[in-house]
Amino acid sequence: MSHGVAAAEPIPIADVTQSSDTDDGWHLSTTLTRMAINSVPNMAATAFTREGFVTGKAVATIGGNGSIPVNSGVLVLGLQLGCQVDLSEGGxxxxxxxxxxxxxxxxxxxxxxxxxxxxxxxxxxxNLLPGNITNIGLGKKALKGRTGEIVVHDAHVKVDGCGGQVAIRFFATVMIDTDKSDDSINAYGDILTL
Incomplete structure (x- = not known):
């Protein structure tokens, strides 16, 4: 018999793809898939903490035949968390x-x-402070070829000292570097409540 934390069903999020051609002639794209957010009651049982688990996959692709070789590339998968009212300074x-x-x-x-x-x-x-948006990294992958991917399953996420709602969304960024330029492309999932 298992005695875990009670949780709602994970909320699936629609897949997202962004792509663009670079000035060097490369076709750069990133895709977010398998995204889901599972909000759970927080362990501290406080009104000012939100807790959940996230699952998702990010894929980067370098396509085309650019005029200048790619020196390096990196894929980043992360979350953006938006707190409505910051209570971290207490009272x-x-x-x-x-x-x-x-x-x-x-x-x-x-x-x-x-x-x-x-x-x-x-x-x-x-002490009520204006809300804030924080980026949290879930993974970073150096591209050693034309593709790369990051997959996370049930990664823990929490926000402390926040009054009101906490918004959450996935993001993926792929960056490449050539001797001529640096290019990046970003994809964002839908905004949901944690």
Whole structure:
């Protein structure tokens, strides 16, 4: 019998391909496939942490017959995480008390105005910062030929100190270098909520 964390069904994401011809005559492309996001209740059971697992594949292809040889190439697979409200600076709770004996007159019987008193002043603050977008790398592959790929299965992802929704999307970047120029192409998956 297995006792794992309860999870929803993974949400599949449509495949994406981007391509372009470089000034050197190469046809550069990158494809994102098999993308899925599985959001789960976070282990800390806090309202300010989001947790999930992601699966995906990125493929890079260098096609065509360029006029200048490719010196090197690299494929990167990653995630972009968008936090709506950054709570990472935390907050504070202040409690001030004032205890004593009050010997004053309030216009009535002086006996009624003498006695103990307690004033409690509660205050607090939460440091709300503008949301942010963070890139997380899932893999990097040097291209040693015309193609390369990165596959991740159930990679763990979490965002701490975030109020509101957390947006998530996959990205893939392929870059090549020749003696004449550097070129890159980027593909992005759909934006979903973690």
């Amino acid at each position: 504070s709770l202040n409690a001030d008390t004032d205890l004593g004996i009050s010997p004053g007159l309030k216009g009535g019987d002086p006996i009624d105005d003498v006695g103990p008193y307690a004033d409690i002043d509660l205050g607090g603050s939460i």
